[in-house]
Amino acid sequence: LISVRDLTKSYQMGEISVHALRGINLDIDEGDFVAIMGPSGSGKTTFMNLLGCLDKPTSGSYFLDGINVAEMDDKAITQVRNQKIGYVFQAFYLLPRTTALENVELPLLYRHKMSSKERREKAMQALEIVGLADRAKHYPNQLSGGQQQRVAIARAIVNDPAFILADEPTGNLDSRTSVEVLELFQKLHSQGKTIILVTHEYDLSHYALRIITFRDGKVISDAPNLDV
Amino acid sequence: LISVRDLTKSYQMGEISVHALRGINLDIDEGDFVAIMGPSGSGKTTFMNLLGCLDKPTSGSYFLDGINVAEMDDKAITQVRNQKIGYVFQAFYLLPRTTALENVELPLLYRHKMSSKERREKAMQALEIVGLADRAKHYPNQLSGGQQQRVAIARAIVNDPAFILADEPTGNLDSRTSVEVLELFQKLHSQGKTIILVTHEYDLSHYALRIITFRDGKVISDAPNLDV
Ligand SMILES: Nc1ncnc2c1ncn2[C@@H]1O[C@H](COP(=O)(O)OP(=O)(O)OP(=O)(O)O)[C@@H](O)[C@H]1O
Ligand SMILES: Nc1ncnc2c1ncn2[C@@H]1O[C@H](COP(=O)(O)OP(=O)(O)OP(=O)(O)O)[C@@H](O)[C@H]1O
Numbered sequence: 001l002i003s004v005r006d007l008t009k010s011y012q013m014g015e016i017s018v019h020a021l022r023g024i025n026l027d028i029d030e031g032d033f034v035a036i037m038g039p040s041g042s043g044k045t046t047f048m049n050l051l052g053c054l055d056k057p058t059s060g061s062y063f064l065d066g067i068n069v070a071e072m073d074d075k076a077i078t079q080v081r082n083q084k085i086g087y088v089f090q091a092f093y094l095l096p097r098t099t100a101l102e103n104v105e106l107p108l109l110y111r112h113k114m115s116s117k118e119r120r121e122k123a124m125q126a127l128e129i130v131g132l133a134d135r136a137k138h139y140p141n142q143l144s145g146g147q148q149q150r151v152a153i154a155r156a157i158v159n160d161p162a163f164i165l166a167d168e169p170t171g172n173l174d175s176r177t178s179v180e181v182l183e184l185f186q187k188l189h190s191q192g193k194t195i196i197l198v199t200h201e202y203d204l205s206h207y208a209l210r211i212i213t214f215r216d217g218k219v220i221s222d223a224p225n226l227d228v
Numbered sequence: 229l230i231s232v233r234d235l236t237k238s239y240q241m242g243e244i245s246v247h248a249l250r251g252i253n254l255d256i257d258e259g260d261f262v263a264i265m266g267p268s269g270s271g272k273t274t275f276m277n278l279l280g281c282l283d284k285p286t287s288g289s290y291f292l293d294g295i296n297v298a299e300m301d302d303k304a305i306t307q308v309r310n311q312k313i314g315y316v317f318q319a320f321y322l323l324p325r326t327t328a329l330e331n332v333e334l335p336l337l338y339r340h341k342m343s344s345k346e347r348r349e350k351a352m353q354a355l356e357i358v359g360l361a362d363r364a365k366h367y368p369n370q371l372s373g374g375q376q377q378r379v380a381i382a383r384a385i386v387n388d389p390a391f392i393l394a395d396e397p398t399g400n401l402d403s404r405t406s407v408e409v410l411e412l413f414q415k416l417h418s419q420g421k422t423i424i425l426v427t428h429e430y431d432l433s434h435y436a437l438r439i440i441t442f443r444d445g446k447v448i449s450d451a452p453n454l455d456v
C-alpha cells in the first residue's frame with residue numbers, strides 16, 4: 001500500500017536548515033497496524049504529513065498503491081486525501097465556527113450521491129461511537145480538550161477511509177477513554193483497515209502489530225510487536 | 229492562598245444548561261503541590277480557568293490571598309494574572325505570528341523596570357530549562373507538538389510566578405520529557421511555589437503531595453499522596 005524510499009524533509013530557516021526527516025525507508029502493507037514512537041521533535045508528525053499527502057518531501061519517493069504521489073495531479077491527490085485517508089491531527093484542527101456535528105460531516109461533503117440527511121446520520125453515528133452524541137451542537141470552544149480530540153477521531157472515521165493516520169489521538173484523554181479509542185482502532189483494523197498511529201505511550205503502542213521508532217529524523221527500529 | 233466555596237459554573241446552550249462545575253469546596257495553601265485528575269469533561273479545565281481568573285463562576289466564592297476575587301477590579305485582576313500566576317494551557321495558545329522567544333517574553337512585558345535585553349535573557353533561560361534554546365527563532369507552526377507544549381511551559385515559569393496552574397502540560401510529551409517537566413515542577417515547588425497540575429496520568433500525578441479527583445463537576449476525592 002505504502003512504499004517510502006529515502007524520504008527526506010528539510011526546512012530552510014534563513015541560513016540554517018532543519019533536517020526533520022533524514023532518509024526514511026519503509027513499506028506498510030494494506031491491513032497493517034503500525035505504531036510510530038520516538039522523542040519530541042524526531043519527525044513523526046512531519047512523516048505523517050507526507051503520508052497524508054498534506055506536504056511534499058524535499059527528496060526521495062512515496063508510492064501509494066503503486067502510484068508515485070509526486071506525479072499525481074492535484075485532483076488525484078485531493079481524491080486520495082478525501083476518500084482514502086482519515087486523519088486525526090495532533091492539534092485537532094476543528095473549524096471553530098462549526099459545530100461538532102458539522103465538523104464530523106466535513107469529509108462526507110464530497111460524496112455527491114449522499115443526501116444531507118444521510119450525512120447527518122452517518123456523522124451522528126460516528127459521534128455516538130466516541131460517546132459525544134449529546135455534544136453534537138457544541139462548538140469546539142464549548143468542548144473540553146478530550147472532547148475536541150474525540151470529535152477529531154469521529155471525523156477521521158466517518159467516511160470509512162481505507163487507512164487511518166492518527167497523530168497522538170489520546171494525548172488529552174484519560175486512560176479509560178484512551179483504551180476505548182485503541183479498541184476502536186483494533187475493531188477497524190479487524191474490518192480490514194490500515195492503521196498508522198503515532199503515540200508516546202508504550203502501553204497504547206502495544207495494541208499495534210508492529211512498532212517503528214524514530215529518532216532525529218531516522219527510523220532506528222522497526223519490529224513486530226512480540227507482546228501481542 | 230486559595231479558598232473556594234460552593235463554586236459552580238454553568239453554560240447556557242439555548243434551553244439546555246451544561247453544569248460544568250456543581251459546587252466545589254477546596255482550600256489550597258501556599259506551597260502546596262496538588263494534582264487534579266478526572267475523566268474527560270469532568271470540569272478540570274473549567275475549574276483551572278476560574279482559579280486563573282480567566283473566567284467568572286456562576287455562583288459561589290473564590291478567595292485568593294484573603295481577597296474575594298469577584299470584588300477585585302479589573303486592574304487588580306490583571307495584576308494577579310500577570311504577576312502571581314503562571315498558566316500552562318491545555319491548548320498552548322501561543323501567538324502564531326510571534327517566535328518562541330517572543331512568546332516566552334510576553335509575561336515580562338508588564339515589568340517596566342526590566343530592559344528588553346534583560347527580558348530576552350530571562351526568556352532564553354526559561355527556554356534553556358525546557359531544552360529549546362535552539363528553537364528561539366521558530367514560529368509555533370515550525371515546532372513539533374511537544375516543542376510547542378514546552379514553549380508554553382517556559383512562558384508559564386519565566387516571571388517566577390507564586391503559583392503555577394498547569395493543565396495537562398505533558399499530553400504531547402514522550403515519557404522522558406514528561407518526567408523532566410514533573411521534576412522541574414518538583415524543583416519549583418521546593419523553592420516555595422504552589423503548583424496545581426491537571427493530568428490524566430497516574431504516575432505523573434504521584435509527583436504531587438495531594439491528589440484531587442473530579443467527576444461530573446464535583447470533587448469526589450481529595451487526599452494526601454501516600455506513595456511519596
Ligand atoms: N463554553 C462552553 N459552553 C458549553 N459547554 C461547555 C463550555 N466549556 C466547557 N463546556 C462543557 O463543560 C464540561 C467540562 O469541560 P472541561 O473543559 O472543564 O472538562 P475537562 O475536565 O477539562 O476535560 P478534559 O479532560 O477532556 O480536558 C464539558 O462537558 C464541556 O462540554
Ligand atoms: N515548518 C517548519 N519549519 C522549521 N522547522 C520545522 C517545521 N516544522 C517542523 N519543524 C522541525 O522539525 C522537527 C520535527 O518536527 P515534528 O513535528 O515532525 O516532530 P514530532 O516527532 O512530531 O514531535 P512531537 O512528538 O513533539 O509531536 C522539529 O525539530 C521541528 O522543530
Ligand SMILES: [Mg+2]
Binds near residue numbers: 046373374
Ligand atoms: Mg508531533
Ligand SMILES: [Mg+2]
Binds near residue numbers: 144145272273274395
Ligand atoms: Mg481539560
